[in-house]
Amino acid sequence: KRRYTITLLPGDGIGPEVISVAKNVLNLTGSLEGIEFGFKEMPMGGAALDLTGVPLPEETLSTAKQSDAVLLGAIGGYKWDKNEKHLKPETGLLQLREGLKVFANLRPASVLPQLVDASTLKKEVAEGVDLMVVRELTGGIYFGKPRGFGMNENGEEIGFNTEIYATYEIDRIARVAFETARKRRGKLCSVDKANVLEASMFWRKRVMAIALEYPDVELTHMYVDNAAMQLVRNPKQFDTIVTNNIFGDILSDEASMITGSIGMLPSASLGEAGPGLFEPIHGSAPDIAGQDKANPLATILSAAMLLKYGLGEEEAALRIETAVLDTLSRGFRTGDIYSGENKLVGCKEMGDEVLKSIETEVPAT
Numbered sequence: 001k002r003r004y005t006i007t008l009l010p011g012d013g014i015g016p017e018v019i020s021v022a023k024n025v026l027n028l029t030g031s032l033e034g035i036e037f038g039f040k041e042m043p044m045g046g047a048a049l050d051l052t053g054v055p056l057p058e059e060t061l062s063t064a065k066q067s068d069a070v071l072l073g074a075i076g077g078y079k080w081d082k083n084e085k086h087l088k089p090e091t092g093l094l095q096l097r098e099g100l101k102v103f104a105n106l107r108p109a110s111v112l113p114q115l116v117d118a119s120t121l122k123k124e125v126a127e128g129v130d131l132m133v134v135r136e137l138t139g140g141i142y143f144g145k146p147r148g149f150g151m152n153e154n155g156e157e158i159g160f161n162t163e164i165y166a167t168y169e170i171d172r173i174a175r176v177a178f179e180t181a182r183k184r185r186g187k188l189c190s191v192d193k194a195n196v197l198e199a200s201m202f203w204r205k206r207v208m209a210i211a212l213e214y215p216d217v218e219l220t221h222m223y224v225d226n227a228a229m230q231l232v233r234n235p236k237q238f239d240t241i242v243t244n245n246i247f248g249d250i251l252s253d254e255a256s257m258i259t260g261s262i263g264m265l266p267s268a269s270l271g272e273a274g275p276g277l278f279e280p281i282h283g284s285a286p287d288i289a290g291q292d293k294a295n296p297l298a299t300i301l302s303a304a305m306l307l308k309y310g311l312g313e314e315e316a317a318l319r320i321e322t323a324v325l326d327t328l329s330r331g332f333r334t335g336d337i338y339s340g341e342n343k344l345v346g347c348k349e350m351g352d353e354v355l356k357s358i359e360t361e362v363p364a365t
């Protein structure tokens, strides 16, 4: 039996609801695939602030570092929104990504045939979309210094941040993106703001330099404002997108709606070594938290990415992905992807239906 230790970070809002479902999915999949999971559940975000006074306790980070993979629900909520910067749940998440050195964030967005009608775009525009956003995750304006609050020459209060990228940071994310594109349809679009920002001019220069190592991949460049427009005009033009931390954050939320809901999109954050971090791209959804309304599929699919990218358990990952498609084919929908004729279910019931699909599935041989 293969044995893995997984750190679970339920976090806040709908985080605990979706993590509890994903944990059951991992357990059942594991039992059918000869895998045993040892779960370590640790506090993170607002939950950790309430419990320990900090958003990422040392013990949570060290447990995460010692495990084979980390699965996170979501963090944040109204209760902590006015906290000082270092006492915000979001700061804990950035510390976790930095601590695990997971610089490459893969955010796939594909329109599933079962969910074409859930897209806000016209059927002919949405149908068949299959793209991957490769988001730089441990640099750029999220981490750049100087940053902070201060005073300008007029004695007026200011807030400031720095968008900054070093050669090694761009080179390594570019390589991940080219490798990703090579395994997909061989097309990479680098998104920047090189018409205005020095950090983007330098980004483009390094991406072009790394492109020489990948003559088989077709590289294009696009300004981020145009990219935001092209994503809703004709998303099928995109295969792999590589971009900086903040543009990747925004464009992946935008891409999620093409697929029907932000409640569908998973992500994998990987570094050069050590455990990967897997999380849905959505947040803690305080507006629906505690009501059993959350769509757990983004987290279930993040668990599938954990198996595939984090543990190399591709068959187990495929089992989960197939079960999600089967559950949707059987008509089950949470509120965010519900459109009339389907069966409206809550978070727990959606999870139970995925478990049923896993049990009845004939494994591919």
Ligand code: NAD
Residues within 6 Å of the ligand: 014, 073, 074, 075, 076, 077, 078, 090, 093, 262, 263, 264, 279, 280, 281, 282, 283, 284, 285, 286, 287, 288, 293, 294, 295, 296, 298, 336
């Ligand atoms: P959000 O993603 O939490 O919610 C945006 C909208 O999408 C809400 O209407 C919500 O109900 C809906 N939604 C999100 N996930 C859903 C799901 N699984 N099923 C159904 N509907 C879903 O973004 P927000 O409202 O801007 O942020 C709320 C909090 O979450 C903030 O504190 C923010 O900082 C935090 N946040 C955390 C993460 C993370 O943990 N990785 C990501 C984004 C935002």
Ligand code: IPM
Residues within 6 Å of the ligand: 076, 090, 093, 094, 249, 281, 283
């Ligand atoms: C995400 C979130 C985070 C980010 C926040 C909560 C720090 O929006 O995971 O997409 O901006 O990276």
Ligand code: MN
Residues within 6 Å of the ligand: 249, 250, 253, 281
């Ligand atoms: Mn985001």
